[in-house]
Amino acid sequence: MSFFDDVVGKLFGKQPSKAAYIHEVLERSEKQLANYQAWLHTEEGIDLLKEIERGYYLKKQGMLSEIDVHLLDSKYANGFAISYNENIGKENFRNIFDYLKEKVLENGYKIAQADRRILDKESHEETIEKWYLKPISEELEAGIVNQRFGNVLIEKIDVDRKPSYIKFMANVYQDRQYTEAEPFQDLLDKVFDIKP
Template identity: 35%
Template sequence: MSYFDDIYTRLFGKGKSPTQILVNEMIKRSQSFVRRFQAWKTSDYCAEFLNDLWQSYFWRKQGVDKDPQILLLESTYSNGFAINYEAKYGKNNFHYLFDYLADQVKKLDYRLVLSRHTMREKGDVVESKEMHYLKPRRGQVEPIDQKYGNVQIEYIEENDQPTRIKLIANSYPDRKYKQADNFEDLAQYIFSIKSKQ
């Protein structure tokens, strides 16, 4: 390090370490993953986990924290939730939940626009993120039914350990769209056992 670099570092500190992209690709599931995922969807564990998540979401809306903890995002045009990973869920179960949420949204006449996996090195942390981006199928007649808005679902790992799943619905404020449907109805549907068929 030169003398001037040393002075600069003392005055201003070190800059943020650059982020290096290691992977940027479309998500492709193996046949064995798909088979395990299909079995998981019909398991008792899945039914119980979804019920627990719905109860937690419902009570969190009332201001009461339940296990598993759900964090809520509520604003005028963006609504969603985040579920932080706990070891008791199991890494595979948590990962299946990510794909399950996308499957549930697709049943509401949504189309999957993008499924992408990125991996970045941020200092000593390697962040892996999988993202499903879904849009409602819509006609050309205005006002357009935007349903719940565009839905983005993320599954995030740090150093090969799950950290969280986020689901966010972003609606359009434009007059050519109908007002977005109530996000709570979407949450109830995707966590509903009846909607699995």
């Protein structure tokens, strides 16, 4: 703390510090893309994705699995989160994050935002990587737009440069300009349609 900060703190009380903030476009290197493509066809990758699916359905029944899955369920937003553990591995965790994005893209979506934010908080550094996907516009009769499953947000959170969790959320529109959203379960079926 500088002398000035110390004096201001004594005169006016401790002021909340503003977190340092870095915001950049999220892009993968050629090496990361090649590693992801190779990972898709490995037994380790396929088994890990199947274990996440299994963890999701066990959690819906109130049971625990080897992978810690959390359910996010409301009227307008549905999803899940996966907590990191050492058995998954850092590179596998990033590949899971990218896999979820690719599966949504395969089903009539486009990337609306891809970014990385790094926040320097008082007690830790937080990195948030985000894929934000929107349905490719498809106007049906009477000017109604097909919203498919709604907008999809996928985030990977690192704390102090260590993976913490991945969040996958579908948020639906409640507006007469849009069709009723397709069931979240149908999106899950597509995401977990794992082809070696």
